[in-house]
Amino acid sequence: MTNKSLKFNSKTIHGGQQLEKGYGAVMPPIYQTSTFAQITPGEHKGYAYGRSGNPTRTALENSLASIENGKFGMAFGSGIAAIDAIMKLLSPGDEVISNNDLYGGSYRLFTQIYEKYGLVFRFVDMNNAKTVEEHITNKTKLIWLETPTNPMLNIIDIKAITKLAANRNLLVAVDNTFASPYLQRPLDLGADIVMHSATKYLGGHSDTVVGGIVVKDEELANKLYFIQNASGAICGPMDSFLVLRGIKTLHVRMQRHCENGRVIAEYLNQHPKVDKVYWPGFEDHPNYAIAKKQMKDFGAMLSFVPKASNYNDALNCIKKLSLFTLAESLGGVESLVGHPASMSHGGMPREERLKIGIVDSLIRISVGIEDAQDLIKDLEYALQ
Numbered sequence: 001m002t003n004k005s006l007k008f009n010s011k012t013i014h015g016g017q018q019l020e021k022g023y024g025a026v027m028p029p030i031y032q033t034s035t036f037a038q039i040t041p042g043e044h045k046g047y048a049y050g051r052s053g054n055p056t057r058t059a060l061e062n063s064l065a066s067i068e069n070g071k072f073g074m075a076f077g078s079g080i081a082a083i084d085a086i087m088k089l090l091s092p093g094d095e096v097i098s099n100n101d102l103y104g105g106s107y108r109l110f111t112q113i114y115e116k117y118g119l120v121f122r123f124v125d126m127n128n129a130k131t132v133e134e135h136i137t138n139k140t141k142l143i144w145l146e147t148p149t150n151p152m153l154n155i156i157d158i159k160a161i162t163k164l165a166a167n168r169n170l171l172v173a174v175d176n177t178f179a180s181p182y183l184q185r186p187l188d189l190g191a192d193i194v195m196h197s198a199t200k201y202l203g204g205h206s207d208t209v210v211g212g213i214v215v216k217d218e219e220l221a222n223k224l225y226f227i228q229n230a231s232g233a234i235c236g237p238m239d240s241f242l243v244l245r246g247i248k249t250l251h252v253r254m255q256r257h258c259e260n261g262r263v264i265a266e267y268l269n270q271h272p273k274v275d276k277v278y279w280p281g282f283e284d285h286p287n288y289a290i291a292k293k294q295m296k297d298f299g300a301m302l303s304f305v306p307k308a309s310n311y312n313d314a315l316n317c318i319k320k321l322s323l324f325t326l327a328e329s330l331g332g333v334e335s336l337v338g339h340p341a342s343m344s345h346g347g348m349p350r351e352e353r354l355k356i357g358i359v360d361s362l363i364r365i366s367v368g369i370e371d372a373q374d375l376i377k378d379l380e381y382a383l384q
C-alpha cells in the first residue's frame with residue numbers, strides 16, 4: 001500500500017513518512033545541526049547546510065504535502081514568512097486581488113511592506129466571483145484568499161474563484177489556516193498554492209510558530225524552494241518536530257473541535273443576551289450552501305455580538321470568562337477569546353472595520369476541545 005492511496009485520517013499519521021534508517025525510531029529524530037559532513041566537496045548524503053534542508057524539516061514538508069493532496073511542501077519560520085515567500089514570486093507592477101476581510105497580519109504585510117516594492121493590491125468582497133472577475137486586469141498575477149474569513153466567518157467559493165484563473169496567466173493561493181486540510185483541501189478545488197499558519201490547527205497545542213506552503217506544480221515548487229533558501233525564513237528542526245507531532249492527531253482534534261463548535265454556536269444563538277452569531281454551520285448563514293459543499297464540517301471558529309453592547313460591555317464580558325483565555329491566536333486544544341476591534345484588527349481604520357461588520361462589540365472565539373458543558377457554564381456566567 002503506498003502512502004498516496006491512504007485516506008485522510010491515515011495520511012495525518014503516515015503521509016510522506018519513512019521509518020528512520022539508523023535505529024528505526026518511529027518519530028523522526030530532531031536533527032539539531034547546522035551543517036552536514038561532505039565526503040568530497042559537493043558530495044553528501046542529501047543535506048549540505050541547515051538552511052537549504054534538514055531531515056526533520058523534510059519530514060514535516062512531506063507530511064504537509066500529503067495531507068493537502070499536493071506534491072511539494074515547504075516549512076517556514078511562521079505563517080507570515082510563508083506568505084512573504086509567496087509574494088516574492090511577484091515583480092513590481094504586478095497586481096494581487098485579495099479578499100477584504102483578511103487576517104490582520106497579512107493585510108499589514110501587503111500594505112506596509114509589499115506596496116512599497118511596487119505590488120498593487122485590490123481588496124474586494126469575494127462573496128461573489130463576479131466582483132473578483134471585474135477586478136482582473138492584464139497585470140493581475142495572483143488571487144489571494146482566506147476562507148472561512150477572519151473574524152466574520154464568510155465562506156468564499158474556492159472553485160468559483162479558481163475557475164476565473166483558468167486560461168489566464170494567474171495563480172490562486174488559499175490561506176487554509178482557519179479550516180485545516182481536515183475540513184477543506186483547496187488544491188483539489190483547483191488552487192495552485194495552499195498556505196498555512198501551522199501555529200494554529202496543524203500544530204494544535206499553542207506551543208510553536210510555524211508556516212507552510214504546499215503546491216502540485218514542480219516548476220512553481222522550484223521557484224518557492226529557491227526563495228525559501230535564498231530569503232532564508234526556514235522552520236527549525238525542533239519546531240518541525242512539534243508540528244509533525246501535532247498533525248498526527250489533527251483529525252481527532254478537528255472532529256472534537258467541530259462538535260464543540262456546533263454546541264457553542266447553537267447555545268449562543270438561542271441566548272437572549274446575544275444579538276448575532278457568525279458561524280457557517282447555521283442554515284441561514286448567507287454562505288451555508290457553499291460551506292456544506294466545500295467543507296467536511298463547519299469548524300470551531302465563531303464570532304458573536306452581545307445584545308445592546310458597546311466596546312466596554314464587550315470587554316467586560318470577555319474579562320469575566322475564565323476557561324476561555326484572552327489571547328491572540330486560535331486552533332489550539334484550549335479555548336481562546338479575542339476582541340477583533342482592539343486586537344487582531346486594531347490596526348485597521350474604524351470605518352474600514354465597520355464596513356466589513358467588525359463592530360466594537362464583536363467577540364471572536366476559538367472553541368477548544370474541553371468539555372462543552374464547562375465552556376457553556378463559563379459563557380453563561382460572562383453573559384449574565
Ligand SMILES: *Cc1c(COP(=O)(O)O)cnc(C)c1O
Pocket residue numbers: 078079080081103105106146150175177178196197198199200209210211
Ligand atoms: C495566524 C495567521 C496567519 C499568520 O501566521 P503566523 O504563524 O502567526 O505568522 C496567517 N493567516 C491566518 C488566517 C492566521 O490565522
